[in-house]
Amino acid sequence: MSAAGARVPARRRWERYEHASGLVGSPGTRRRGGGGRLSGPWPRTVGAGGPGPALQLTSLRRIDGTWGWVWDDDEDRPWLLDSSGPFVETEDWADRQTATLRAAGYEPTTRDEDDDYLDDYRKAFGDAGDEAWHLERGRGAIHISANGCVMTGWLIVVGPHSRELRDRACAVNPPFEPYVDARGNRHTFRTWYLEWLERRETATRWPRG
Structure with missing residues (x-):
């Protein structure tokens, strides 16, 4: 400069x-x-x-x-x-996860204290569950x-x-x-x-x- x-x-x-x-x-x-x-x-x-x-x-x-x-x-x-x-803001993230799971035909279980519904994503989407969860976040x-x-x-x-x-x-x-x-x-x-x-x-x- x-x-x-x-x-x-x-x-x-x-x-x-x-x-x-x-x-x-x-x-x-x-x-x-x-x-x-x-x-x-x-x-x-x-x-x-x-x-x-x-x-x-x-x-x-x-x-x-x-x-x-x-x-x-x-x-x-x-x-x-x-x-x-x-x-999605932090306060709306849990609701977003449950909406995605239900849209995929999977009813969410109990929300985890730390990871929310990550385990449910793994059950609903199989091997792609972790990636789907992180990318959606x-x-x-x-x-x-x-x-x-x-x-x-x-x-x-x-x-x-x-x-x-x-x-x-x-x-x-x-x-x-x-x-x-x-x-x-x-x-x-x-x-x-x-x-x-x-x-x-x-x-x-x-x-x-």
């Missing part, structure tokens, strides 16, 4: 980028029908990878004819966005970052909370917790990333002695 460019505040540089890439407007202005899927270049734009508020952002790559989100160059296990339905969202201490970051792409972020542990069935700012407001990708840029800018201008 040139010296002149470095003097332009991070927020102003981000706004210029938004105008240049067609990302201007509120999230609602860039939604289309079918559950609030995002149109335009948004998913590919935030999939460029590189540094960010977390350890590192994931990268969007074309793998065997399919777009997948890759962490740490591991193209053998990309996260594939399922935009067929909205992301992440439907409508993108694994966008690794946050350290076995925590991961997720960007909601489909549903009423599209563009918001969720924090999740690397475990079997942990909750998805909203990212919030210092005032308790939920972060979108824009506010989350811009907040980090401004902190980095301040640290560069006023390094600790």
Whole structure:
């Protein structure tokens, strides 16, 4: 970056980028029908990878004819966005599982304290039960970052909370917790990333002695 460019505040540089890439407007202005899927270049734009508020952002790559989100160059296990339905919040996840099981002709048993209805998925879908359960849990969202201490970051792409972020542990069935700012407001990708840029800018201008 040139010296002149470095003097332009991070927020102003981000706004210029938004105008240049067609990302201007509120999230609602860039939604289309079918559950609030995002149109335009948004998913590919935030999939460029590189540094960010977390350890590192994931990268969007074309793998065997399919777009997948890759962490740490591991193209053998990309996260594939399922935009067929909205992301399900933690408080609605158990109900979603029972609805899926009943649609498959299987009556759910007793909900497990930790894993909800994972065992029922195994009984209803056989060898595909674990994968079906995990993929349904992440439907409508993108694994966008690794946050350290076995925590991961997720960007909601489909549903009423599209563009918001969720924090999740690397475990079997942990909750998805909203990212919030210092005032308790939920972060979108824009506010989350811009907040980090401004902190980095301040640290560069006023390094600790």
